[in-house]
Amino acid sequence: MRLAVDDFGTGFGSFLYLKHMLFDYVKIYGQFVTTMDTSSTDCTIVRSIVGLAGQLHMQVVAEHVESETVMEMVRAEDIHLAQGFGIVRPCPEGEFVVRYLAGGGADAGPGAGAGGREPGSVVGDGPGVRRG
Numbered sequence: 269m270r271l272a273v274d275d276f277g278t279g280f281g282s283f284l285y286l287k288h289m290l291f292d293y294v295k296i297y298g299q300f301v302t303t304m305d306t307s308s309t310d311c312t313i314v315r316s317i318v319g320l321a322g323q324l325h326m327q328v329v330a331e332h333v334e335s336e337t338v339m340e341m342v343r344a345e346d347i348h349l350a351q352g353f354g355i356v357r358p359c360p361e362g363e364f365v366v367r368y369l370a371g372g373g374a375d376a377g378p379g380a381g382a383g384g385r386e387p388g389s390v391v392g393d394g395p396g397v398r399r400g
Contacts, residue, residue: 272329286324294321298332298352305337318345 272293273285285291296317300310314330321328330342333352342350359367 286320291326293327293329293349295329295331296347301330301338301342301352302332302334304341305335311341314347315345318347 270292272295273289273291274295286294294317296314300313300317303310304314318328327348329349329351330338330347331351333339333342333350334354336354339350339354
């Protein structure tokens with residue numbers, strides 16, 4: 269089983285959890301990620317969390333990636349995984365199956381034809397979580 273601390277950087281996602289619990293992933297609070305391209309403070313906070321997670325041998329997930337500019341910054345900061353509307357928009361289950369699991373056509377959207385990979389852990393331009 270793998271565990272993640274969600275919304276790291278908020279009241280419920282604090283350093284105390286990192287000290288006393290063994291997590292595999294740190295999910296950076298989306299508000300820090302969303303404004304990485306316009307706020308040097310948020311960018312510094314994200315870099316700090318990435319550095320801390322690396323020292324603790326945890327992988328990092330950037331939440332709320334909503335633009336290609338932020339996705340480029342996520343890649344540049346060597347963040348392992350990303351999720352958000354800039355990667356793929358939510359859709360009904362049936363549409364998800366057709367688009368991503370049943371080998372949908374090229375016009376089906378990002379990650380069309382992802383072919384049988386587990387949702388939420390897709391590599392490349394697939395749905396849900398994308399490697400940075």
